[in-house]
Amino acid sequence: MNSQDYDVIVLGGGSAGIAAAVAAARNGARTALVEAGPMLGGELLTGMTIDGAINGRGEDTVGGVLTDLLQLCRDMGGFVAKLNDWRLIRYIAYDPEIMKIAIPRLVFEAGVTVHLQTFAEETVQDGGRITGLVVLGKGGRQLLTARAFVDASGDGDLCAMAGGEMLSVESGEKPQPMSMMFRMAGVDTGALLSYVRDHPECVAVGESDAIREGRTDREITEEIFRQGQPCVFFKGDGPLLGSAIQRGDMFATALIMIQPTSEKRREVCINATRITLDEPNRSDNMATALRVLPAQVFQCAEFLRKSVPGFSDASISGMSPRIGIRETRRVLGDYILTEEDVLQAKKRSDGIAKGCHHVDIHQDGTGQIRIPVNDGGSYDIPVTSLLPKGLENVVVAGRCLSASREAQGSARVMGSCMAMGQAAGCLTAMALTQSNHARLRDIPVARLRHILKEQGAVLDGTR
Secondary structure: OEEEEOOEEEEOOOHHHHHHHHHHHHOOOOEEEEOOOOOOOHHHHOOOOEEEEEOOOOOEOOOOHHHHHHHHHHHOOOOEEEEEOOOOOEEEEEOHHHHHHHHHHHHHHOOOEEEOOOEEEEEEEEOOEEEEEEEEEOOEEEEEEOOEEEEOOOOOHHHHHOOOOEEOOOOOOOOOOEEOOEEEEOOOHHHHHHHHHHOHHHEOOOOOHHHHOOOOHHHHHHHHHHHOOOOEEEEOOOHHHHHHHHHOOOOOOOEEEEEEEEOOOOEEEEEOOOEOOOOOOOHHHHHHHHHHHHHHHHHHHHHHHHHOOOOOOOEEEEEOOOOEOOOOOEEOEOOOEOHHHHHOOOOOOOEEEEEOOOEEEEOOOOOEEEEOOHHHOOEEEEHHHOOEOOOOOEEEOOOOOOEOHHHHHHHOOHHHHHHHHHHHHHHHHHHOOOOOOOOHHHOOHHHHHHHHHHOOOOOOOOO
């Protein structure tokens, strides 16, 4: 079997994985990024907004690699905007087509070696240390060896293969539904926003005190109109969408979330589809989702064209190249991030990334739990939530972090995933200078925080 040796191997090429690989490579590690799909970026390819990078008070909570990626998009003339959703959060909207160009540029310029369409089969171990990863690609099986590993697979695949302890949805509960994002171009933003301004009863607004600030619903829809961007959330229990669901013109969903992707194309990204399956990452369930979700995309687009001002001449311009999964298994780490940590905006001396998204748990039909962080603030994600129990040279990043279900419902979004990824990549590179054993727990957290801040990460100074 052919083999290749690296300092750091990152499994998973989504938002967490690309940040981890770039950070590790920039800090001097010979880094490989292993991705099962044909492209890097994960949900960044869909046009769904980057949540969890700006808190409810408008303070940036993520910098570093994310800042560099967005600057690349701007340099190429891509649409990038920091916006208020006037409901719960502020987010970053962007053009996914430009993002598809920016991501490989960022990764390759950092010196990362990329393995695409490559599946992890098994780990090679020496006790609690992973020494290699057997992968399978079109060219056959390979052994990739390294001194440190980042599990950014989303499902905790690397840790599970290595015998790490995992957390999962409690018995009797269902995982969050899977979704497929899509885009529509040719939207008349003025007509859409005029309708929203005049029909506050149809949209979700002001669910956080930090966003509402004493305004009435009508005053908030006036603000949405003045902002001038199609940031709209039609609610499933409102008269417009709710009546369509009752008539059978729309499938049951909590919200139709509309967010801008391109002013030139007059294009928006739409997050509405959903299917709930017991084990979302199982291959047969993925096939079921592929049967259902594209049909929902068409149904939703037809509803918007026929029923919502501004969409009459719009058409589907893109559909996500992948099915979006919100929740599978999580790694059991040295510390389990809690719902209280999130909602109380808890700060920690061992924080290596920030989160600020509300506790966000999608449910069947029109159900969704949405609980904002106190005072529109942000919380710290400790390094101990990224260190899996029983494994010495592995760090996790992304939605498979060690967290309660409720806390994961906040930390799973792309902004905090990229912050975790940068911290994980930096940590693995630092460990290489300690000894040949790369014991990640031996790295002083204060030193890690210092380097992260030097490299643009946001760790202090937010509410």
